[in-house]
Each structure stands twice: as structure tokens, then as C-alpha cells.
Amino acid sequence: MVALALALLLSTLPSPDVACEGSTDAGETFPTCFDPGTGWVLGTALHVQDEEAALLLRTGILLRVVRTSNSKGDSSWFDSHRLFMTEARGGTHEALTFTGYDGLLRRHVDEGSLLVSFGRPVRIPFPFDVAMSLRAAHLERRVWEGPGWTLETGRVGLLLDPVRTNTEWGWLAVGPAANHTLRHDRDGTQHEVSPFTSLLLDTGWETRDGRWALRATGLVGWAFDFDGGSHFRARGEVALEHVLLAVNDAPVSLRLAATGVRGDAGLARRDEAMLSAGLMVRPFGER
Amino acid sequence: MLVSAVTLGCALLFGQVEMPEAEVPPVTTEAPPEAPPDAPVKALVEALVQPRAQAAPDTWAFQMAVPDADSPRQSPDERVLCLNLPSTPAVPSGQWRAQCDEPKKECQVAPAWELDSEGHETGNPLDRVSMCLDVMPAEMARAYRLVPAIAEAPPGWYRDERGRVLQYNFDLHRRVRVGGAWAPRWLRETEGRDDRVRVDFGVDLEWPGDPGQLHRMTLLDTELYLGDASSFEATLLRYDFRSERDEPLFRVTTFYGKPRRFDVFANLGFWLEVLHAEQVRREDVKADFLTLGSTHATLDLWHSRDLVSYVRVRAGPTVERDRTNDFLTLVPAAALEGDLTVDRDGFHHVLFGVEAQKVLLAERVEGRPLRPERLRLRAGYEVIALAINDQPVSLTLDGRGTWRDDLANAPAGWEWSAQAGLRFSLWAPARRDAPGAQGGKE
Numbered sequence: 001m002v003a004l005a006l007a008l009l010l011s012t013l014p015s016p017d018v019a020c021e022g023s024t025d026a027g028e029t030f031p032t033c034f035d036p037g038t039g040w041v042l043g044t045a046l047h048v049q050d051e052e053a054a055l056l057l058r059t060g061i062l063l064r065v066v067r068t069s070n071s072k073g074d075s076s077w078f079d080s081h082r083l084f085m086t087e088a089r090g091g092t093h094e095a096l097t098f099t100g101y102d103g104l105l106r107r108h109v110d111e112g113s114l115l116v117s118f119g120r121p122v123r124i125p126f127p128f129d130v131a132m133s134l135r136a137a138h139l140e141r142r143v144w145e146g147p148g149w150t151l152e153t154g155r156v157g158l159l160l161d162p163v164r165t166n167t168e169w170g171w172l173a174v175g176p177a178a179n180h181t182l183r184h185d186r187d188g189t190q191h192e193v194s195p196f197t198s199l200l201l202d203t204g205w206e207t208r209d210g211r212w213a214l215r216a217t218g219l220v221g222w223a224f225d226f227d228g229g230s231h232f233r234a235r236g237e238v239a240l241e242h243v244l245l246a247v248n249d250a251p252v253s254l255r256l257a258a259t260g261v262r263g264d265a266g267l268a269r270r271d272e273a274m275l276s277a278g279l280m281v282r283p284f285g286e287r
Numbered sequence: 288m289l290v291s292a293v294t295l296g297c298a299l300l301f302g303q304v305e306m307p308e309a310e311v312p313p314v315t316t317e318a319p320p321e322a323p324p325d326a327p328v329k330a331l332v333e334a335l336v337q338p339r340a341q342a343a344p345d346t347w348a349f350q351m352a353v354p355d356a357d358s359p360r361q362s363p364d365e366r367v368l369c370l371n372l373p374s375t376p377a378v379p380s381g382q383w384r385a386q387c388d389e390p391k392k393e394c395q396v397a398p399a400w401e402l403d404s405e406g407h408e409t410g411n412p413l414d415r416v417s418m419c420l421d422v423m424p425a426e427m428a429r430a431y432r433l434v435p436a437i438a439e440a441p442p443g444w445y446r447d448e449r450g451r452v453l454q455y456n457f458d459l460h461r462r463v464r465v466g467g468a469w470a471p472r473w474l475r476e477t478e479g480r481d482d483r484v485r486v487d488f489g490v491d492l493e494w495p496g497d498p499g500q501l502h503r504m505t506l507l508d509t510e511l512y513l514g515d516a517s518s519f520e521a522t523l524l525r526y527d528f529r530s531e532r533d534e535p536l537f538r539v540t541t542f543y544g545k546p547r548r549f550d551v552f553a554n555l556g557f558w559l560e561v562l563h564a565e566q567v568r569r570e571d572v573k574a575d576f577l578t579l580g581s582t583h584a585t586l587d588l589w590h591s592r593d594l595v596s597y598v599r600v601r602a603g604p605t606v607e608r609d610r611t612n613d614f615l616t617l618v619p620a621a622a623l624e625g626d627l628t629v630d631r632d633g634f635h636h637v638l639f640g641v642e643a644q645k646v647l648l649a650e651r652v653e654g655r656p657l658r659p660e661r662l663r664l665r666a667g668y669e670v671i672a673l674a675i676n677d678q679p680v681s682l683t684l685d686g687r688g689t690w691r692d693d694l695a696n697a698p699a700g701w702e703w704s705a706q707a708g709l710r711f712s713l714w715a716p717a718r719r720d721a722p723g724a725q726g727g728k729e
Contacts, residue, residue, distance in 0.1 A: 030548045
């Protein structure tokens with residue numbers, strides 16, 4: 001399904017000479033291209049879980065930086081930062097999710113290579129870009145589950161990107177990830193780690209004018225308690241955004257998202273499936 | 288007029304018999320396209336007179352004709368010269384006002400005095416004309432073609448062929464008004480009718496501020512209801528400020544098809560009322576309310592380019608004194624209202640409004656809710672029927688409805704009133720955007 005969506009999105013790519021500026025009859029100009037990875041997100045959505053609908057509010061700051069590597073002349077960094085992302089859900093499944101920082105730092109090189117230094121150095125072509133996924137301070141508080149919370153103090157993923165695009169509009173990063181999580185309930189606080197025993201996927205594609213954006217993330221693997229025991233978990237999310245219009249040059253988007261969790265939702269490590277559809281505005285989101 | 292002109296023409300024709308060498312200038316043989324029916328006769332008169340003037344430069348016997356209803360009109364924006372022409376039976380003083388077109392070598396000439404119904408000069412100078420400071424020399428006048436014309440009139444005014452002016456454009460937002468109306472009232476609860484008449488008075492002021500701003504003030508707005516259940520309503524001062532923003536509040540961009548931008552303007556304003564007194568009577572119940580001050584914000588949903596007409600929403604708090612029960616209350620209110628001047632000349636006016644009020648912080652009063660409410664509806668139409676000495680007299684039609692439960696020991700419910708009357712307005716100058724007579728009354 002993700003591949004199909006990516007293919008569809010690829011087919012919507014406009015020509016490289018896409019115009020990012022419209023003009024009024026009076027000659028004033030306005031932006032027509034947007035950066036889905038930049039801006040202050042303010043959104044609301046209808047959130048459906050266990051056949052119950054509830055209101056969801058979402059906010060956070062997105063920042064995307066493209067820069068040329070200072071130390072490596074033929075490489076570029078495409079960094080996407082998501083700061084203070086907060087989701088609050090109402091209804092019977094009242095919950096709050098907060099992420100202090102979530103970022104994907106992807107380094108693209110024009111000609112990827114591996115250097116084998118045993119004996120005479122050999123340069124072997126390497127058909128991947130490398131990327132690093134970082135997440136810190138991810139808090140989940142589920143009121144409907146009673147007292148307690150889950151805090152992922154940090155997560156790091158070392159990823160490879162076989163697509164190797166030299167733009168920020170598309171990426172496919174996959175690789176092992178490690179994380180540390182605290183689970184606090186009435187009985188106390190438990191530590192849980194996944195020492196690179198999980199596989200992380202982060203992929204996305206956007207049209208050059210930024211009006212369509214698809215992002216999919218996934219995590220599957222094992223996590224281990226400090227006091228013994230392991231847990232298999234899997235989590236995936238797909239989100240599609242489409243800019244409907246712009247108000248004061250801030251894009252207003254329709255956002256459709258689907259999330260599936262196996263053995264990783266909340267303190268009770270539930271299985272869950274969620275759908276949401278809503279609108280969001282992203283001030284300062286013009287390209 | 289035609290007979291006299293023909294007679295005069297014949298007399299002058301006979302007078303030319305002794306001068307067969309006189310040439311008739313081509314210009315005088317052609318009647319202008321807009322010439323009146325007797326224009327050829329006048330042109331002939333001019334043609335016959337001018338050669339004699341050329342033959343004897345010291346004595347110019349030119350006879351200038353007076354204008355008629357179809358004559359061209361002088362422009363209020365161009366310079367006027369005083370012109371002395373030979374005396375004529377219609378204009379014995381020989382005093383005229385001229386506006387000349389240099390390239391065409393043509394002057395539009397109007398008598399400097401009003402004419403009587405017979406077309407003869409009276410002793411009344413023209414009203415509302417600019418003073419002519421420069422005199423056009425007679426030698427210069429001889430070199431021009433002189434066309435009878437009607438003197439200029441200021442914008443919003445019309446001058447007839449006799450030189451009299453009358454106002455045909457009125458600004459009813461600048462006036463002192465006095466009116467009366469038949470204003471019966473129906474109470475739904477009693478199903479009876481109160482026969483009342485309304486006497487109203489008020490001073491309306493309006494002035495523009497910076498470009499895109501308009502100030503409006505009403506002083507001593509008073510309505511007295513006499514007859515069954517006499518009552519009154521009066522406001523000492525009402526002030527209203529409206530503006531048009533150059534910068535849109537929202538710019539909405541759409542991307543389907545060619546990207547387009549739609550600008551959404553939010554034209555905010557301010558509304559203030561000071562000392563509004565209202566006496567309410569329903570059968571045996573009487574209540575007095577005194578508004579100490581109201582401050583509302585307004586948002587224009589639509590307004591005309593000159594800001595005079597609008598449809599807007601208005602909301603804000605009011606501090607009110609319940610004089611019957613002797614305590615202060617806070618009355619937040621919200622209204623949707625419109626004030627439309629429908630036509631260019633300010634003859635037709637439409638008013639409408641819906642206002643909801645909630646009385647808060649009131650003390651408990653036996654026989655009424657703790658937080659009473661009021662809902663007021665109003666629709667009105669005013670049309671200028673005639674003007675007496677340039678002061679308009681208008682017909683007013685009003686429909687009003689009020690629902691309220693703020694009267695102790697009186698049932699909550701609606702009262703309706705239909706009102707029809709006349710209103711006399713003093714001052715009422717021409718509107719600021721009144722057109723000149725050339726594009727106006729004609």
C-alpha cells in the first residue's frame with residue numbers, strides 16, 4: 001500500500017520548473033509552494049479508536065534544514081526536525097502524547113562508497129545514503145488506563161537509504177534502532193531497552209510544490225526489561241497530507257492518518273488500530 | 288420667444304439693407320448641434336449684428352440671446368469671466384458671465400442675474416455661483432463665438448434656464464431633523480392596540496477622517512410617544528467610527544486550477560453611546576432605564592465605497608442603571624444592523640437591525656427573572672418626498688418589535704409597532720460625492 005501510494009505520488013510530481021509564485025490581478029505575488037517539513041503545526045482531527053470517535057488536537061514545530069556538508073565536499077545533509085509535537089485526544093480514550101524532539105538526519109553523497117582498509121585500501125561502491133533517526137523525551141499519558149505513564153527517554157536509529165535522492169522531497173530510511181523507555185504505574189517504574197533489536201523505517205515522499213505529502217514510519221522488534229523478559233512489538237503509521245488552500249500564505253491541509261500497534265500501546269502493551277482525519281494549518285510553512 | 292426673436296431679426300435685417308457689402312461669417316450661419324429650435328434665428332441675429340460691429344468698432348450692437356432649457360451649462364470647475372455686452376431688451380444691464388474655450392474660440396455666456404418667467408432680467412443676482420474676478424475685454428469677446436448658456440451650479444444643485452438653483456441631492460446624515468408619525472403599538476399579551484403618535488428630533492453629523500475613515504455622530508436623538516401609554520426614548524450622544532483597511536485581514540489562496548488569491552478584509556469600527564434613557568410602559572407597569580455608557584466594536588460585513596452605507600455586526604458591553612429598582616447592571620449586547628442609502632442623490636434610505644441584550648449583575652426583583660433579556664427588531668424606510676426651500680421633507684415608515692422580560696410584574700412577550708410619518712430636515716447639504724448638474728439632474 002505504501003509502495004502504491006509512493007508510486008501515485010511520484011506520478012503527481014510536477015515538472016522541475018514548477019512555479020512557486022502566483023500573482024493577483026493587481027500584481028501582488030503569493031506563494032503556491034509549501035514545505036511540509038516546516039512550520040508551526042496546529043491541527044484538529046476526528047480520531048477513531050475501537051469504533052469510538054473523539055476529537056484530537058495536534059500541535060508542534062517542524063523545521064527542515066538542507067545544508068552542504070562542511071567536511072565532505074560531495075555530500076549534503078537533509079535534516080528534518082520535529083519539536084514539541086503534542087497530541088491530545090478526548091473522548092473515552094483520553095490521552096496525551098508529547099515528543100520533545102524527533103528528527104531524521106540524512107546525508108546524501110553523490111557517489112556512495114565503502115573503503116576497505118585491509119591491506120591496500122579498496123573503494124567499493126556503496127548504494128546507500130546514511131541517515132540517523134533521533135527521538136528524545138517521548139511521553140505517553142493515557143488517562144483512561146489509570147495512573148501511570150510511559151516515557152521513552154531516547155531512541156536512535158542508524159539507517160540506510162537505498163533511494164538516495166538528492167532532494168528533501170523523498171527518502172526511504174531503514175535500519176536498526178535502539179531505545180530506552182520508562183514505564184511508570186502503581187507498582188513503580190520499570191526500565192526497558194531495545195539494544196538495536198528493533199528495525200526502524202522512516203519513509204516519505206512529497207511533491208515539489210509541497211501540496212501532497214506522504215510519510216510512513218514503522219518500528220518492529222524486541223524490547224527487554226531490566227529485570228528480565230522480552231516483548232515483541234510492532235508499530236506503524238501512515239499519514240497523507242494535502243494542502244487544500246492557504247490562509248495568509250499558511251497552508252491549510254487535510255490530514256489522513258492510520259496507526260496500527262501490536263504489543264506496544266500504553267502501559268498494558270495493547271494492540272490498537274486508529275484512524276484520524278482532520279485539518280491542520282501550518283503557519284510559516286511556505287517554501 | 289420665437290415671435291419676438293423673429294420680429295427682432297426682421298427689424299435688424301431691414302437695417303442691413305444699406306450695407307450690402309457686409310459679409311456673414313460662416314460660423315454664425317451654422318446652428319450648433321444642440322441648438323434650440325429658434326437657434327437659427329438667434330444665429331441670424333448674431334450674423335447680422337457682427338458685420339456692423341466690424342464696420343464701426345467703437346459701437347458694438349451685438350444682441351446676446353438668453354439661454355433656454357436646452358442651452359449648455361457652464362462648468363463649476365472652470366474660470367468665469369465677467370462680460371459686459373450691449374444692452375438687450377432681456378438683459379438691459381448687459382452683465383453676463385462667460386466661460387471660454389480658447390482653442391474653439393467659443394464662450395458659453397450666461398446672464399449674471401436671474402430672469403423672470405418672461406425671460407427678462409430681475410434684480411436678483413445668481414445664487415451659488417463663483418465670483419467672477421476678471422473682466423473679459425469687449426475686444427476679446429468680439430473674437431469669440433458667444434453661445435447662450437446656463438450658469439454653473441455646485442455639485443448636488445441644479446440651475447434652471449432662469450438662473451434659479453435648487454438642491455436635488457441631500458445628505459440625510461448631516462441634518463437637524465424634526466418629525467412626527469402615527470405609531471400605534473400592539474401588545475401580544477393584551478391583544479389590544481395603543482394609539483400613539485411619535486414626535487422625534489435629532490441632530491445628525493457626519494464627517495470623513497483620513498482616507499478610508501468616517502465619523503458619524505447623533506446628538507439628542509429623541510422619540511416621544513404621546514397618547515396611550517406615553518413613553519420616551521432619548522440618547523444624548525451616539526458616536527460611530529468606521530474605517531476601511533487597505534490590508535486584508537486574511538488572504539486565502541486556492542490551488543485548484545490556476546492559483547488564485549482572495550482577500551478577506553475585516554473593517555473594524557467603534558460605536559459609543561452616552562446617556563440613553565428609555566421609559567417603558569405596558570398597561571399599568573412603568574420602568575425607567577438609563578444607559579450611562581455603551582462601547583461596542585463593529586465589524587462591517589459590507590459597506591459602500593464611501594462608507595456611508597453598511598451592513599455590520601456590533602457587540603459590546605453597556606453599563607445601565609435600572610432607575611425603577613435603583614441598581615446598576617451590565618448589559619452585553621450584540622446586533623446585526625444595516626444603514627443603506629440606496630440612490631446616488633440620497634432620496635431613499637433603508638434601515639434595519641436586530642439587537643439582543645442580556646441584563647447581568649442585576650439584583651433580584653420580585654416578578655422578573657434575575658437575568659432578563661431583550662430582543663429588538665427594527666426595519667425602516669425613509670424617502671424624500673419634496674423639498675421646501677431646499678430643506679427636504681421625507682416620508683418615514685418604521686416597523687419595530689421588542690421582546691423583553693425585564694419589566695417586573697409584566698408578562699414577558701412581544702410588542703409590535705408600525706409607524707408612518709413625515710420628517711422635516713434642516714441643513715441636509717448635498718452629499719460629499721454629489722455629481723455636478725451636468726451628470727446629475729439631467
